[in-house]
Amino acid sequence: MFDKLRNALKSFTNSIVSSIKTTELSEDKLSEVREELFMQLVEADVAVDVADAVCDAIINNLKGVKVPRFGDKESVIRNSILEALNRMFSDVPDVDFISEVTKALQVKKPVVLLFLGPNGYGKTTTIAKITHQLMKRGYTAVWAAADTYRAGAIEQLEGHANKLGVKVIKHSYGSDPAAVAYDAINHARVKGIDYVMIDTAGRMHTDVNLMNELSKVQRVSKPDLSIFIADALLGNEALDIAKYYSKYVKIDGLIITKVDAYPKGGAILTFLYELKKPIYFLGVGQGYDDLKPFNKREFFDQLLT
Numbered sequence: 001m002f003d004k005l006r007n008a009l010k011s012f013t014n015s016i017v018s019s020i021k022t023t024e025l026s027e028d029k030l031s032e033v034r035e036e037l038f039m040q041l042v043e044a045d046v047a048v049d050v051a052d053a054v055c056d057a058i059i060n061n062l063k064g065v066k067v068p069r070f071g072d073k074e075s076v077i078r079n080s081i082l083e084a085l086n087r088m089f090s091d092v093p094d095v096d097f098i099s100e101v102t103k104a105l106q107v108k109k110p111v112v113l114l115f116l117g118p119n120g121y122g123k124t125t126t127i128a129k130i131t132h133q134l135m136k137r138g139y140t141a142v143w144a145a146a147d148t149y150r151a152g153a154i155e156q157l158e159g160h161a162n163k164l165g166v167k168v169i170k171h172s173y174g175s176d177p178a179a180v181a182y183d184a185i186n187h188a189r190v191k192g193i194d195y196v197m198i199d200t201a202g203r204m205h206t207d208v209n210l211m212n213e214l215s216k217v218q219r220v221s222k223p224d225l226s227i228f229i230a231d232a233l234l235g236n237e238a239l240d241i242a243k244y245y246s247k248y249v250k251i252d253g254l255i256i257t258k259v260d261a262y263p264k265g266g267a268i269l270t271f272l273y274e275l276k277k278p279i280y281f282l283g284v285g286q287g288y289d290d291l292k293p294f295n296k297r298e299f300f301d302q303l304l305t
């Protein structure tokens with residue numbers, strides 16, 4: 001995964017290692033390879049500002065590095081890059097989603113999860129995947145069909161629900177999505193169900209009516225986590241939309257979908273840097289098990305191996 005991003009860092013490491021003549025890294029050489037790294041990061045889909053910040057962090061950290069005359073130069077360089085990345089993103093928390101939401105059950109039931117994002121980004125599929133993960137562990141869920149706008153949205157949700165054996169609380173198309181969410185939460189309370197997953201509409205993101213509607217859903221349902229679903233393939237566009245959503249609704253964390261079809265990888269750095277929100281999972285396919293927990297340290301390690 002993330003081949004393009006990995007290759008950018010790999011060829012940068014190689015350029016540096018092959019340029020080392022003494023035990024110091026020359027400033028000239030570092031600024032020369034900085035350009036090369038910057039270009040490759042941008043090609044790997046890292047947003048320009050973020051690529052700049054990443055280059056600065058890596059180069060600054062390399063400046064102080066002493067390279068062993070005979071030892072493993074490459075691993076010294078790699079560790080310095082890794083350290084720079086970990087430090088640069090240290091203000092973004094890592095959250096173990098499943099353990100977080102299962103712990104939450106000890107103080108509150110049902111636990112309510114709200115899913116936000118434009119059409120086609122993978123909200124409904126991700127709801128099904130997360131439910132599957134929780135059901136495998138013995139928990140129960142009910143879904144709120146709060147996309148009452150897009151034709152077919154309720155049936156699509158019901159299609160997944162039938163496969164997984166989950167109940168869907170629905171009203172008719174055009175009805176108030178906040179009321180659907182409210183009913184689903186009540187249903188869960190009465191039946192002792194652990195989780196309520198709220199599927200929302202995602203039409204044109206600049207639609208202020210939609211934003212007000214989502215904000216109402218959030219006010220009424222008081223979700224324990226509100227999750228923005230971001231399509232990796234749409235990178236910067238998804239980022240702009242997430243920022244726009246944040247003006248109207250609180251976003252606790254992200255799930256990045258379609259990473260299986262996204263060898264560039266750079267958008268992940270962009271999301272972390274620009275939104276400073278935890279990424280709970282990466283979607284890596286269309287099947288219910290195609291959901292990988294994300295954590296930064298593992299991600300950076302993977303980029304540098």
Ligand SMILES: Nc1nc2c(ncn2[C@@H]2O[C@H](COP(=O)(O)OP(=O)(O)O)[C@@H](O)[C@H]2O)c(=O)[nH]1
Nearest residue numbers: 119120121122123124125257258283284285286
């Ligand atoms: N390859 C791949 N496809 C995905 C992933 N997540 C969702 N999809 C597909 O993206 C399309 C839109 O997903 P859907 O859940 O309907 O999006 P929604 O409109 O946000 O609810 C569907 O064809 C999904 O199968 C993923 O992680 N990888």
Ligand SMILES: [Mg+2]
Nearest residue numbers: 123124147153
């Ligand atoms: Mg949907």
